[in-house]
Amino acid sequence: MKKINVGVIGVGAMGYNHARVYYRLKNANLMAVSDIMKGTLQKVANKYDAVGYVDYENLLEIPEIEVVSVCVPTTHHYRVVMDALEHDKHVLVEKPIAFTLEEAKEMVKTARRKGLKLGTGHVERFNPAVQKAKELIENDVIGDVVSASAKRVGPFPPRIKDVGVTIDLAIHDLDVMHYLFSEPVAEVYAVMGSILEKCEYEDHAEIMTKFRSGITGILEVNWLTPYKRRKLAITGTDGIINVDYIDQKLDVYGKFAQDIQIKHEEPLRNEIKSFLSSVINDEEPEITGEDGIYALRTVLAAMKSAREHRPVKLNGDI
Numbered sequence: 001m002k003k004i005n006v007g008v009i010g011v012g013a014m015g016y017n018h019a020r021v022y023y024r025l026k027n028a029n030l031m032a033v034s035d036i037m038k039g040t041l042q043k044v045a046n047k048y049d050a051v052g053y054v055d056y057e058n059l060l061e062i063p064e065i066e067v068v069s070v071c072v073p074t075t076h077h078y079r080v081v082m083d084a085l086e087h088d089k090h091v092l093v094e095k096p097i098a099f100t101l102e103e104a105k106e107m108v109k110t111a112r113r114k115g116l117k118l119g120t121g122h123v124e125r126f127n128p129a130v131q132k133a134k135e136l137i138e139n140d141v142i143g144d145v146v147s148a149s150a151k152r153v154g155p156f157p158p159r160i161k162d163v164g165v166t167i168d169l170a171i172h173d174l175d176v177m178h179y180l181f182s183e184p185v186a187e188v189y190a191v192m193g194s195i196l197e198k199c200e201y202e203d204h205a206e207i208m209t210k211f212r213s214g215i216t217g218i219l220e221v222n223w224l225t226p227y228k229r230r231k232l233a234i235t236g237t238d239g240i241i242n243v244d245y246i247d248q249k250l251d252v253y254g255k256f257a258q259d260i261q262i263k264h265e266e267p268l269r270n271e272i273k274s275f276l277s278s279v280i281n282d283e284e285p286e287i288t289g290e291d292g293i294y295a296l297r298t299v300l301a302a303m304k305s306a307r308e309h310r311p312v313k314l315n316g317d318i
Contacts, residue, residue, distance in 0.1 A: 004276050006067045007032040007089075009056045009080055011044040013159055014094055015071030021272050022069075023048040028276060032059045056080060060087040067279055069121075069272075070094065075162045078103035081118070085110045090117040092275045092285075095175075096167055096299065097292030104296055108289035119275045119285035120292030122175045126270035128262050129248045133234065133241050134180050141256045142236030147216045148177050149235075154228035156196055156203065164201025166192060167299055169221040173232065174209070174302075175295040177217045180234065185209045185217075185298050187313050192306040195224065207302045 004027060008019045011033050022030040030048055034056040035041040045052030053059050059068070060083060068084050070077060070093040077098045084091045091111070097120045098104035111118035124130055137145060150173035160168055178184060187210040192202040204222035211217065230245035239254020250260045271287075278285040298314065305312040 002280055003027055003029045004066050004279060005029045005031050005062075005064045006069070006276075007034070007050075007059045007062070007065045008069045008071060009034045009059060009084070010070065010072035011035045011040060012037075012071065015069065016040075016044055017268055018069040018071055018092075018272065019044050019048050019050070021266070021269050023050075025269075025273065025276070027280070028272075031065055032062060034059045057083065060084055060089065066090060067092065067276065073162045074167065075099050078107065081107050082110060085114055085116055085118070088114065088116065090275075090279050092119045092121060092272070093292070094121040095123075095292065096120075096163075096171055096296045097289060098296065099163075101293065101297055101300065104289070104293045108293060111289060117275070117279050117285055118289040119278070120287050120289060120295070121271060122172070122179075122287050122291065122295060123267045123271050124172050124176050124245060125179050125287060126267040126274065127245055127248060128265050128267075129243045129245065129250045130176055130180070130232075132250050132260060132262055133232075133243050136241060136252065137180055137234065137236075141239065141252060141258075142234065142241055142254060143238030145181060145215050145234060145236050147218070147235045148180070148232060149218045150177070150220070150232045152219070152221045152230050153225035154223065155226055156199060156223040158198075161200075164192075164194075164199070164205075165203050165221050165223050166190075166205050166207075166303055170205060170207055170219050170302065171295050171299045173217075173219050173221075174207075174298045175291070176232065177209070177211070178294065178298070181211055181213070181215055183212045183215075184294065185301075185314055186212045187311050188298065188301045188305055189311040190302040190306040192303070199223065202303075202306070205302070205306065209298075209302075
């Protein structure tokens with residue numbers, strides 16, 4: 001089994017988990033980690049037997065490293081990813097792919113030009129319950145899909161400082177619906193607001209989407225609810241599928257009601273294994289940079305809708 005030498009840039013909450021997964025995978029060799037917080041950096045470096053650098057450029061200068069995960073704040077994605085690509089590293093960047101569409105497009109263009117893999121970390125696609133839901137939809141277990149409703153709520157996370165709840169949370173379900181239905185959003189309408197003094201951006205949003213075939217999607221996201229909930233319901237002409245992202249449970253009601261048993265797996269581990277496989281086998285990543293652009297484009301359209309108090313069509317650039 002070929003081992004890929006890897007590094008992680010940004011080892012806060014999400015980057016720590018990337019380091020943990022790489023350390024435990026048989027086909028990965030975690031060589032180095034980087035973070036501007038010296039205490040956090042040293043803790044992760046010591047725990048996972050990696051070299052630690054405050055300056056991520058030092059990590060990128062290591063020629064043996066082939067793959068890097070970029071887990072820095074969203075506003076820094078562009079600079080770090082572009083530097084990694086210029087150092088000929090394959091990159092798995094956490095969602096959203098970038099802060100702006102222009103940045104995202106330049107990142108994808110550069111990766112293509114240099115023949116490098118650029119994957120986007122939309123981890124919920126690798127949730128076993130979501131993958132099972134896609135299988136059931138494709139097998140017409142609930143007939144023709146009519147609508148989907150997502151609820152992703154919980155308390156405010158102090159670590160999020162550079163984006164609001166829409167980019168942090170809503171982007172998950174927008175991407176999952178795109179994945180499940182295999183078609184793009186044609187129109188979006190959103191209402192958003194900010195209540196929490198400690199949050200500089202919107203902390204709650206209600207978003208309605210219309211897909212190209214006419215399927216509708218409704219999303220409720222907030223940082224106001226005292227408990228964490230991550231659920232999705234997909235309604236079809238012959239039944240309904242209920243997905244619990246956290247418990248990885250799936251129920252089917254209706255004409256072909258059935259008891260579904262799902263083997264629990266860590267979505268992030270599946271995501272990283274998939275990306276490493278794409279590098280080893282020189283294949284397109286399961287979630288490409290273009291997928292990242294699509295998800296960002298949709299969420300930015302929702303934010304534009306809320307600002308302008310009108311529906312926004314996605315038949316061109318935002």
